[in-house]
Amino acid sequence: MRKTRLKRSLSLTLAVPLLALSLTACGGNNDSGTSSNSGTTNSTNSTNANSGNSNESTAPKQVTLSFLSAWNGGGAGFPQDQENNPVAQAVREKTGVTLKLESITTSEVEKLNTIFASDTVPDIVNAPYWSTTGGEGQVIKKAAMEGQLLDLTPYLDKYPNVKKLMTQGVAKDFAEFDLNSPDLEGKQYVIPMQTPDGTPESIHNWNYGLYARGDILKALGVNAADIDTEDKLLELLAKIKNGDFKDISGKPVIPSGTMHNGWDYSQFLSGWSDYNISDFRQEDGKLIHWTQSKDQEARLLYMRKLITDGLFDPEAFSNTDTTAKEKLATGKLAVFGAQSMIGDLQKTLYKTNPEMQYELLGPMKNKSGNIVTQVEKPGRSGFPVIFLSAKIKDPDAALRLIDYLNSDEGRLLAYWGIAGKTYNMVDGKPQWVADVKKQFDENPDVKRDEGLNYLSGSFMGAFSSEVTWPIPEDQKTQWEKLEASYSKRLPIQIIDKVSATYLVRDWPKYQEFRDETSSLNFDEEFRKACYAKSDDEALKILHGIQDKFKAAGVEEMAAYVAEKAAARDDIGF
Amino acid sequence: MIAKEARTEVLPEVLPVTKNKTWSKVWSFRHIYLFMLPAFIWYLVFCYYPMYGVLIAFKDFKYNLGILGSPWEGFRYFEQFLSDSSFYSVLYNTLSISFLKLLFGFPAPLILALMLNGVMHGKLKRIFQTISYLPHFVSWVVVVTLMQKILSPNVGLVNDIRDHMGMEPIFFMGMPSLFYPLVIISDIWKGVGWGSIIYLAALTNIDPHLYEAAEMDGAGRWSKLFKITLPCLTPTIGILLIFSLSGVLNAGFDQIWLMQTPATLSVSEILDTYVLKTGIQQGQFAYSTAIGLFKSAISLLLIVLVNKVSKKVSDVSLW
Numbered sequence: 001m002r003k004t005r006l007k008r009s010l011s012l013t014l015a016v017p018l019l020a021l022s023l024t025a026c027g028g029n030n031d032s033g034t035s036s037n038s039g040t041t042n043s044t045n046s047t048n049a050n051s052g053n054s055n056e057s058t059a060p061k062q063v064t065l066s067f068l069s070a071w072n073g074g075g076a077g078f079p080q081d082q083e084n085n086p087v088a089q090a091v092r093e094k095t096g097v098t099l100k101l102e103s104i105t106t107s108e109v110e111k112l113n114t115i116f117a118s119d120t121v122p123d124i125v126n127a128p129y130w131s132t133t134g135g136e137g138q139v140i141k142k143a144a145m146e147g148q149l150l151d152l153t154p155y156l157d158k159y160p161n162v163k164k165l166m167t168q169g170v171a172k173d174f175a176e177f178d179l180n181s182p183d184l185e186g187k188q189y190v191i192p193m194q195t196p197d198g199t200p201e202s203i204h205n206w207n208y209g210l211y212a213r214g215d216i217l218k219a220l221g222v223n224a225a226d227i228d229t230e231d232k233l234l235e236l237l238a239k240i241k242n243g244d245f246k247d248i249s250g251k252p253v254i255p256s257g258t259m260h261n262g263w264d265y266s267q268f269l270s271g272w273s274d275y276n277i278s279d280f281r282q283e284d285g286k287l288i289h290w291t292q293s294k295d296q297e298a299r300l301l302y303m304r305k306l307i308t309d310g311l312f313d314p315e316a317f318s319n320t321d322t323t324a325k326e327k328l329a330t331g332k333l334a335v336f337g338a339q340s341m342i343g344d345l346q347k348t349l350y351k352t353n354p355e356m357q358y359e360l361l362g363p364m365k366n367k368s369g370n371i372v373t374q375v376e377k378p379g380r381s382g383f384p385v386i387f388l389s390a391k392i393k394d395p396d397a398a399l400r401l402i403d404y405l406n407s408d409e410g411r412l413l414a415y416w417g418i419a420g421k422t423y424n425m426v427d428g429k430p431q432w433v434a435d436v437k438k439q440f441d442e443n444p445d446v447k448r449d450e451g452l453n454y455l456s457g458s459f460m461g462a463f464s465s466e467v468t469w470p471i472p473e474d475q476k477t478q479w480e481k482l483e484a485s486y487s488k489r490l491p492i493q494i495i496d497k498v499s500a501t502y503l504v505r506d507w508p509k510y511q512e513f514r515d516e517t518s519s520l521n522f523d524e525e526f527r528k529a530c531y532a533k534s535d536d537e538a539l540k541i542l543h544g545i546q547d548k549f550k551a552a553g554v555e556e557m558a559a560y561v562a563e564k565a566a567a568r569d570d571i572g573f
Numbered sequence: 574m575i576a577k578e579a580r581t582e583v584l585p586e587v588l589p590v591t592k593n594k595t596w597s598k599v600w601s602f603r604h605i606y607l608f609m610l611p612a613f614i615w616y617l618v619f620c621y622y623p624m625y626g627v628l629i630a631f632k633d634f635k636y637n638l639g640i641l642g643s644p645w646e647g648f649r650y651f652e653q654f655l656s657d658s659s660f661y662s663v664l665y666n667t668l669s670i671s672f673l674k675l676l677f678g679f680p681a682p683l684i685l686a687l688m689l690n691g692v693m694h695g696k697l698k699r700i701f702q703t704i705s706y707l708p709h710f711v712s713w714v715v716v717v718t719l720m721q722k723i724l725s726p727n728v729g730l731v732n733d734i735r736d737h738m739g740m741e742p743i744f745f746m747g748m749p750s751l752f753y754p755l756v757i758i759s760d761i762w763k764g765v766g767w768g769s770i771i772y773l774a775a776l777t778n779i780d781p782h783l784y785e786a787a788e789m790d791g792a793g794r795w796s797k798l799f800k801i802t803l804p805c806l807t808p809t810i811g812i813l814l815i816f817s818l819s820g821v822l823n824a825g826f827d828q829i830w831l832m833q834t835p836a837t838l839s840v841s842e843i844l845d846t847y848v849l850k851t852g853i854q855q856g857q858f859a860y861s862t863a864i865g866l867f868k869s870a871i872s873l874l875l876i877v878l879v880n881k882v883s884k885k886v887s888d889v890s891l892w
Contacts, residue, residue, distance in 0.1 A: 113856045116636055139856050147637030252736075254727055262835075314726055314744040318834045332727065519657065519851060519860070524835070531747060531836030548658065 060096030063397040067099045069458055070111050070127035070136075071384070072260065073321050075103030076343075077453035086418050087451025094410075097401040099124075101454065105321055109136050116143045121389035124398050126458045129190055130382035131501075132178045133514070140387065141181065144189040150388040150395055151187040159399045161406040162191060168462035169195030169202070171379035173498040177505065178382075190385035191402065193461045200494055202464030203376050205487040210267050211358035212236070212335045216245050216253070228362035230271040230302060233335075236361075237311040240334045247332045248353050256306065256335040257313030259328070260321040262527065267337030268306065269299045270364045270372040275493050277375060277572045278500035280561055287500075287562035287573070289554045291522055291546055295367075300542050303530050317527055331356045340486055346479045347444060360486050375493045386459065405459045414455040415465050422450065430469060441477045497572025503564040509553055516552035520545065630863040650863035659847065667843040670824040673757055675817055681761045682768030683810065687802065689769065690776050702773075705766025716763060717831035720755070721746055747836035760828065775809040776802070811889030819876030822868045844868050 069075060078101050079085040083092075092098050104111045108128055115121050116139065132141040143149055156163040170179060170192055180188065196202035210233070217224055220239050227236050237255040245253045258265050266273075272295040280287050283294065306312035313319075313333065327333050328341060329348035340360070350357055364372045388398050404410040416423040416430045423430040432440070440447040447453060456465070471480065504510060525545040532538035565571040599606060625640065630650060632643040654660060685705060692698040708716070723730050724745035732742040745751055783801050792800065826845035833841045844864060852861030876891075884890035 107854060109856070110853050113853050113858075117856075117858055119636070142856070143636060146635045251728060310741075314747050314836070315721075315834075317836075318746075327727075518857065519659075519855065524838070527835035528838045531834075532839075533749075 060094070060400070061394075061397065062092070062096045062098070063394050064098045064100060065124055065392075065394075065398055065401075066122040067101050067124045067458075068111075068115070068122040068126070069101070069103040070108050070125055071103070072105060072108060073103075074126075074458075075101070075105075077448060077457045078103065079449045079451045079454060081449065085449060085451035086421065087413060087455060090413055090418060091401065091404070091455070094413075095397070095401045095404050097397050099401075109139055112136055112139045112143075116148050119148075121148055121391065123389050123392045124386060125389070126193060126384055126386050128382075129178075129192075129385040132181050132183075133501075137178065137382075140190065140385070141183070144187075144387070145183060148390055149189040150390050150392060151189060152191065152388070152399075153186070153188050155395065155399050156188070158396075159403040161403040161410075162399055165191050165193075165195070165402075165406060165461040168198055169379050170383075171377040171381040173377075173502050174379070174381040177502045190387045191461065192380070193384040193386055193458065195380045195383055195461045195463075197462055197464050197467060198379075199464075199467060200378070200492075202467045203380070203492055203494070204464070205490065205492055206374060207340050207360075207483065207486040207490055208264060208267060208338070208374065209340075209363060209372075209486070209490060210335055210337050210361040211340060212361050213245075213253075213331060213333075214357045214359045215355045216240060216243070216334050217359060219243065219245070224359040224361050228365050230269075230364075233268070233361070233364070234302075234305070234311070237306065237335065238309070241309075241311055245334060247330045248349070248356075249330060251332070253334045254313045254327070254332055255311045256337070257324075257327065257333045258316045258319070258336060259324040259338045259341070260319050262317040262319075264338045265303070265316065267364075268312070269303060271302075271367060272299050273366045273372055274368060275370070275373075275375045275495060277377060277381070277495050277497065279504075280500045280558060280573050282573055287558050287565070289549065289558050291549045292554060292558075296526075296542060296546070297539060300526065300529055300538055301535060304532075304535060304538055307530055314531075335361070340483060342479050342483055343444065360489060363489050371490070373490050373493050375495060377499075378494060378496050381499065383461075384458070402459055405455055406461065406463070411456075411460065411463060411465075411468075414460065415452065415469070417450055417452050422452075432475075437475075495572050498568075498570050500561050500565055500571050500573050503561045503571065504557055506564070507557055507560045509556070513553050513557060517549060517554075520548055520552075522549075627862060627866050629859050630866045632859060634858045646859065650860045651867060653860060654864050654867065659842070662839070663842050663844055663847045666840055667822055667824045667845075669840075670753065670756060670829070670843060671821045673753055674760055674824070675821065677757050678761050678764065679814065679817055681765045683772050683806070685765050686769040686772030686776060687798070689773060690802075702766065702769075705769065707766070708763040709767035711763070713763075713827035713831055716759060717828065720759060720832070724755075744836070746832065747834050749837050749840045752832070752837045752840050756825075756828065756832065759832075760825065771809060771813065772806065775806050779805045807887070808889050811883055811887055812891065815876065815879050815883055815889075815891055818879045819872050821875060822872050 069078075079088070082088065082101050083098055088099070102122065112125075112127055115125075121143075127140060128136040129140060131137045140149070152162070156166065166179070166188060167175065179190065179192065180186075194204065196204070210227075212224060212227070214224075220236070220243060222236060222239075227233055240253065240255045247253050256268065258267075274281070276290075279290050281290055281293050282288075303312075307314060313327075315323075319327070325344055328336065328344060331349055331353060336358070340358070345358065362371075366372045386402065388395055392398060405414055412419070412423075412430060416432075419425065421433070422436045423432055425431075440450075440452075473481075476484070507513070522545055525541055529538040529541035532541055565573075628640050629643075631645060631647060632640065633646045634640065635643045638644075689698055689701055689705075692701060722728070724732070726732050726742040726744040726747075729742075729745075731745070735742060745755065779802065783805075784797055787797050787801055822844060824843045824845065826843075826849075829841055829843055830846050830849070833846060845868075848861045848864050848868075851857045851864070880890050880892065
């Protein structure tokens, strides 16, 4: 009897902890999954940090909110100490909000689909919102209509700075058809970010172009400004290939390439671009959808020539963010197409090998003979947006934070840091403390860790720091001067028209067309064609995807848009 | 005597007053069942409970209505997939990769096991075994990254050697004609050691007297292999073949996804990668679930068929 009891006790002693262990293990997995993402679990940390002190009654309620930057590489501006950097501490003091930051290094649309489908939307999300008819914008709109996003409409009157963000710097047609799409039934779910303050000067210039290593251009005796057509570019790349140039480790350079996943190979094809604000093009007196343009053949064959002649990095379309930056930092790419990438280069290549500093080619000319440049409407059409989870426990805390950051005081804090420590007010304008500025200029990571990059990059709208606080020439760093010199050469073109793309939404077969084309990926087919065995096969792939769009009714759609556009005088293509 | 005492001591206490013998047995072994409980719960929660998610394939999935609440769509997504212009190329690629893996990858562990078995020296055998197992524990991310580094046209070792020999660099990972060989070679390299374990275990079960008798009859190495070893391994080979055929539509998601480039897309788009692209990247959850379910249904059909044929032909079967 005693033995049996002993056995039973032993068995239970073993079994119960094992069972408990396995259950807690399951629970642990579950928790880690939700706690990093779920609004429900993250927004519950509501203890009053100031309890006990004299300001208890006026101190803001302490709340921890999860924040996702749904941008590939969006965490680059996050400080090392997320919660206790000086700016975060000041924000907590003012608003009571502590942010738990998360970012991604993969596809934005993939991440958005995942958080919505798994019901793990963080409290606050910043994500791309270029249009509601495709990509990320379409995903966000679906989520809004299906209850995953918080309707902000009832809160707006309480937060005037947030309310201002909803309209200022937003293009009229985009506001009407995308931001406040009729499908959303008058509810507002997203807050525009990185919008201009309403003046043309405040529209951000992204400086997209082709950049070539300065020492290589010098060795070849080529003037960067002279390379302004596709033919001249081809000639330059061939010279680079035959020039036996090396990277910083003595290995052969790649004549040209891009950043991650082929971003932005279209810079190599800018000769076929035009000043477009819609999905439609006027060719041979007829309106066509961009997929049907005859330029597509020429673009494809040019890209193929770059690849088959060994003038373009064959790995460009499969580069990760890390491998692409590694190529950049080692001077491996003789020419690259993207933005100027000064933020990365000033910390790496420009420090170790200043002679290799990249120079802006051209600027390139497009098929109309005009400089290839950034085309904008008076307000911005498509921008990053902030949305809140429908399950956020304390929406007021999130809106309090956004409202504060977009106040005069909040903007000063986000861009300039702590008064007296990092900046001083001189004649009503902030100026960096000299020693601090020196540190920031020498090592941009110091500025990042001070907390001066992440809030201004993700939470600001309807504002331009450059316009409000222009940096005097004598206080600019060489990199700021360099960036400004690119901007001068790449002027922004403003077209004050309504985009023809919006006319298509009344087309009776529009939904049918979208269903038919939802699984078609023109860019993926184009890239595939770039690597086809022969030009004929490549053209076959191109025509194949064009035919699929045709079968879905793209020509009928363009005809409908042409008819609608003819009846108005404010439509731009 | 002690055992008898123990039995007489236990039985009256543990057996409840019931006529149900099964439950009586379960109750008498309750402590053992308690050990099984965590595994049972794990299967229930992580393997069976999520299976209701396949309902999405028949529904127009809405976030706010959830899987059960979303409206039914019938077989719309299955029809859409079968009429999709990508269907045939995706299916063709999946089957091609799977059959090539089966053709070259299935016999490889058997051959390795036979070779290892032939290494008489115990220590040497263990060293070979350990080396051959190691790749199994390296994730596909690491393997493919290594392949990319070694085969890179820009910084890769192979192209460096070619460069020194005055030859033009080759973008190995971007050549459709090399995609299948690279997939199969890397798959064999990674799985051959691990796959040989079962065969090595089966080899130890062969009665050594059979070999002794064969030697006395003058049998050589090859005769023993074909007359004793392989016939004795036939049931194991049969079972493993049935398992492999059931997974013929699993061409290896991790490996293919990581190795895929725009240049090889025409030969590398398989059902699993297509599911990910349409599902997570394009947000067509119902459509991609339908493709996944289609794949599972075909696999189930295959395992039943192959099992039946195998039972008829060779008496080897899973059930």
